[in-house]
Amino acid sequence: RKEVEQDPGPFNVPEGATVAFNCTYSNSASQSFFWYRQDCRKEPKLLMSVYSSGNEDGRFTAQLNRASQYISLLIRDSKLSDSATYLCVVRETDNYGQNFVFGPGTRLSVLP
Amino acid sequence: DAGITQSPRHKVTETGTPVTLRCHQTENHRYMYWYRQDPGHGLRLIHYSYGVKDTDKGEVSDGYSVSRSKTEDFLLTLESATSSQTSVYFCAISVMEDTEAFFGQGTRLTVV
Numbered sequence: 001r002k003e004v005e006q007d008p009g010p011f012n013v014p015e016g017a018t019v020a021f022n023c024t025y026s027n028s029a030s031q032s033f034f035w036y037r038q039d040c041r042k043e044p045k046l047l048m049s050v051y052s053s054g055n056e057d058g059r060f061t062a063q064l065n066r067a068s069q070y071i072s073l074l075i076r077d078s079k080l081s082d083s084a085t086y087l088c089v090v091r092e093t094d095n096y097g098q099n100f101v102f103g104p105g106t107r108l109s110v111l112p
Numbered sequence: 113d114a115g116i117t118q119s120p121r122h123k124v125t126e127t128g129t130p131v132t133l134r135c136h137q138t139e140n141h142r143y144m145y146w147y148r149q150d151p152g153h154g155l156r157l158i159h160y161s162y163g164v165k166d167t168d169k170g171e172v173s174d175g176y177s178v179s180r181s182k183t184e185d186f187l188l189t190l191e192s193a194t195s196s197q198t199s200v201y202f203c204a205i206s207v208m209e210d211t212e213a214f215f216g217q218g219t220r221l222t223v224v
Contacts, residue, residue, distance in 0.1 A: 032210045043202055043215040044155070087154075091210055099170065100145070100204075100213055102155040 004103040006088050012109045017078045021106050023071040023088030030101075032091035033064055035073050037084040038105065044087055047073075078110045115139050118203050118216040125223055131190040133219050135203030137183075143206040144186040145213065146170075146178065148199040155202065161186055162209070193223040 003026045013019050025033075033050035048055065050062040050071055061074040071088055088103035115138030125131050135144060146158040157170030159178040167178050175197060177189045190197055200220050204213040 032212075034212055043218050046212050046214065049212055089213075099157050099160070100155075104152075104154045 006103040009106040030092040034089040036087040116216040141205040145204040
């Protein structure tokens with residue numbers, strides 16, 4: 001089974017801190033990459049897609065290194081509302097066809 | 113938010129009874145998925161569909177069947193519910209096979 005691994009967490013950071021999440025994937029043929037956030041007892045919601053050139057959306061920056069099979073998410077100036085579980089997601093073709101493979105998630109708590 | 117509705121949102125059922133969960137979308141997306149989420153396992157693919165009447169198995173398909181008779185509806189059936197199927201079930205949709213997925217709000221199923 002192809003795997004997606006993430007920092008185990010949890011991360012407890014003060015407001016205003018910068019926090020980085022790391023993710024590695026094992027299937028070199030993986031095609032698309034995403035970060036989702038999931039609040040407690042809620043559905044996963046797309047935070048951002050991750051492109052080879054790297055991309056930024058406000059306080060969030062995502063990077064992809066295909067050679068190392070590594071994805072990162074940087075959150076600057078953390079807000080209380082950033083508290084959630086962050087899921088690294090890889091789209092790949094496996095025994096079940098096209099599939100989204102989810103990492104276990106890294107929980108972030110931003111403290112006042 | 114993507115137009116995805118799951119029903120019911122919560123259900124308690126007895127072991128051995130059949131259960132059907134419904135996912136309805138208003139986005140006309142081709143791809144639909146059923147995932148289950150359990151502590152320690154993250155999200156795992158049960159079944160997916162790539163068009164009307166076109167479905168395939170995922171990683172944890174045993175004990176589950178699906179049907180898609182219309183673009184907008186994807187049904188998940190537990191033929192004879194077992195306690196191991198107590199979980200949170202998420203439906204997801206995507207436009208293309210390599211684009212992001214959008215999730216429904218989830219169904220909390222308890223099998224007693």
